Amino acid sequence: MFFVPTFDFNSTSREFFKAPEIESVxxxxxxxxFSDNKVVRHVEAEGVTEVYYLNVxxxxxxxxxxxxxxxxxxxxxxxxxxxxxxxxxxGITVPTIDTWDLPRIMARKFLHYxxxxxxxxxxxxxxxxxxxxxxxxDWQKFSLDRALPHYSEGVLIKKAPLxxxxxxxxxxxxxxxLARAFMLINEGERFSAYAKFGQDNAVVSIEHIEMLT
Amino acid sequence: MPLEITLWDVGQGDCxxxxxxxxxxxxxxxxxxGSPIIDxxxxxxPVIRSIILTHNDADHAGSLPAILQMCRGRIGTIYxxxxxxxxxxxxxxxxxxxxEGEQLGHFQLRRLEAGEIVWEDAKSGIKLIVCHPxxxxxxxxxxxxxxxxxxxxxxxxxTCVIWGGDCSVPQVYQACVSHTKPSLLIGPHxxxxxxxxxxxxxxxxxxxxxGNAFISVGSYNKYSHPAARYLRRLELAGCNVRCSQLTxxxxxxxxxxxxxxxxxxxxxxxxxxxxxxxxxCRGSLRYTIENGNFQIDHLExxxxxxxxxxxxxxxxxxxxxxDSPRNPFRRQNLFTSQE
Numbered sequence: 111m112f113f114v115p116t117f118d119f120n121s122t123s124r125e126f127f128k129a130p131e132i133e134s135v136x137x138x139x140x141x142x143x144f145s146d147n148k149v150v151r152h153v154e155a156e157g158v159t160e161v162y163y164l165n166v167x168x169x170x171x172x173x174x175x176x177x178x179x180x181x182x183x184x185x186x187x188x189x190x191x192x193x194x195x196x197x198x199x200x201g202i203t204v205p206t207i208d209t210w211d212l213p214r215i216m217a218r219k220f221l222h223y224x225x226x227x228x229x230x231x232x233x234x235x236x237x238x239x240x241x242x243x244x245x246x247x248d249w250q251k252f253s254l255d256r257a258l259p260h261y262s263e264g265v266l267i268k269k270a271p272l273x274x275x276x277x278x279x280x281x282x283x284x285x286x287x288l289a290r291a292f293m294l295i296n297e298g299e300r301f302s303a304y305a306k307f308g309q310d311n312a313v314v315s316i317e318h319i320e321m322l323t
Numbered sequence: 324m325p326l327e328i329t330l331w332d333v334g335q336g337d338c339x340x341x342x343x344x345x346x347x348x349x350x351x352x353x354x355x356x357g358s359p360i361i362d363x364x365x366x367x368x369p370v371i372r373s374i375i376l377t378h379n380d381a382d383h384a385g386s387l388p389a390i391l392q393m394c395r396g397r398i399g400t401i402y403x404x405x406x407x408x409x410x411x412x413x414x415x416x417x418x419x420x421x422x423e424g425e426q427l428g429h430f431q432l433r434r435l436e437a438g439e440i441v442w443e444d445a446k447s448g449i450k451l452i453v454c455h456p457x458x459x460x461x462x463x464x465x466x467x468x469x470x471x472x473x474x475x476x477x478x479x480x481x482t483c484v485i486w487g488g489d490c491s492v493p494q495v496y497q498a499c500v501s502h503t504k505p506s507l508l509i510g511p512h513x514x515x516x517x518x519x520x521x522x523x524x525x526x527x528x529x530x531x532x533x534g535n536a537f538i539s540v541g542s543y544n545k546y547s548h549p550a551a552r553y554l555r556r557l558e559l560a561g562c563n564v565r566c567s568q569l570t571x572x573x574x575x576x577x578x579x580x581x582x583x584x585x586x587x588x589x590x591x592x593x594x595x596x597x598x599x600x601x602x603x604c605r606g607s608l609r610y611t612i613e614n615g616n617f618q619i620d621h622l623e624x625x626x627x628x629x630x631x632x633x634x635x636x637x638x639x640x641x642x643x644x645x646d647s648p649r650n651p652f653r654r655q656n657l658f659t660s661q662e
Binding site: 224227228229230232234237240241244249250253254257258260261262263276277278279280307308309310311 | 625
């Protein structure tokens with residue numbers, strides 16, 4: 111099961127990240143947060159650069175179904191003179207007017223490096239930026255969410271609580287919400303299934319159950 | 324295309340892949356159930372020339388069912404051995420799957436036995452050979468670890484890599500007596516080989532004299548692997564030790580790293596999926612062998628900087644001791660002492 115983000119970026123991001131709003135904040139040098147506290151939060155002023163935090167916790171990768179969790183808040187350096195905003199540690203600089211699109215730009219940047227690394231075409235020069243980005247995001251959860259289910263075999267020991275003995279002799283108690291998948295399997299019967307594993311090999315979802323005779 | 328060896332971080336378990344110059348792969352141990360190699364095979368769908376199971380423990384062969392199901396028709400040969408009775412449930416399950424696959428013509432099933440040449444490149448003279456167990460050792464073994472497979476990747480001039488499986492160090496030395504001074508020793512037994520305290524092990528390490536060692540170990544393993552003394556002995560014998568994950572031998576992963584995750588996400592930098600458990604230290608590791616040169620991946624310097632910040636890294640401390648000119652007596656004393 112995929113992790114559901116707290117709010118939908120696709121439908122609301124344009125409202126939350128309206129460039130004129132950010133500009134007005136910058137111009138008025140407001141110290142207080144936005145009223146809805148979901149856009150950017152002003153922190154401090156460093157000369158002509160003002161520091162803001164992008165108040166998001168996830169970056170959408172595949173809409174709501176796959177998101178990239180952030181470990182902390184992303185820091186934005188907004189330069190009034192040049193009119194550009196820099197995302198600290200991400201190697202991203204955009205015109206301040208485009209700040210509303212930052213979640214998408216950041217997600218694209220991450221996916222670009224991720225794909226390059228998977229295809230083994232990541233240059234050494236890009237590696238440092240990629241490493242800094244990896245420090246900012248929960249790549250482990252992202253990788254696990256992205257992984258496909260694995261074929262597994264086991265024996266249904268008990269239905270309530272849902273207890274499975276896997277083919278490697280490990281006995282695991284699965285969350286009861288997965289019990290519906292086993293409605294046709296009797297206790298003591300062997301089965302095969304495609305299981306999606308999360309952190310510490312805990313089963314997150316299970317599907318395509320077949321009986322093994 | 325150079326020969327490439329990837330040592331996977333699978334948590335507690337063992338898994339290595341060899342990319343051959345032809346682009347085919349050899350998988351040596353598949354890791355536990357939920358091993359990240361399954362995710363990688365799902366993504367890349369390579370042709371697998373051979374899968375070799377050094378033995379049938381869950382941490383070495385647990386993900387074989389998933390791989391057989393997924394890579395149907397893309398596997399050449401599976402090498403495995405009989406290391407426990409047929410009534411043993413996990414083994415019988417594995418064996419049944421392997422036999423079914425062979426009957427359906429998906430792959431060949433062969434016995435892992437000393438003397439077998441798994442792969443040979445006539446051009447470079449590099450070959451992957453099975454050094455252990457022989458038929459008689461396999462029959463006489465009193466435990467699965469005793470009959471675990473030992474493999475060596477050798478070239479005309481030197482020994483490149485030894486996979487020690489779950490054997491003891493003296494066993495590895497005896498099996499590879501003609502293949503000493505390997506560039507890389509994997510394991511054996513996740514850094515906690517049997518009798519690692521004994522003088523026999525000390526002598527075996529000294530005679531084997533590996534240049535590098537990779538310990539594939541899980542942060543939360545319940546066997547206290549790796550043994551700090553074994554790592555120290557390897558370092559003092561001139562070997563550079565790298566562990567896949569942080570353990571209590573080096574730091575306190577459970578308290579310190581829980582907040583920060585892995586020490587070093589080498590998997591993603593190498594384009595590999597991360598493990599599902601534990602905290603990576605060196606994580607996955609890649610070596611290339613080209614024109615007789617044995618080269619480690621370019622992430623080593625970053626890793627060295629990271630481990631220098633650890634609480635008590637056994638590898639680094641022992642290395643400093645080894646390299647210090649002020650401690651010649653201690654070095655010798657530690658290495659040869661009777662325990």
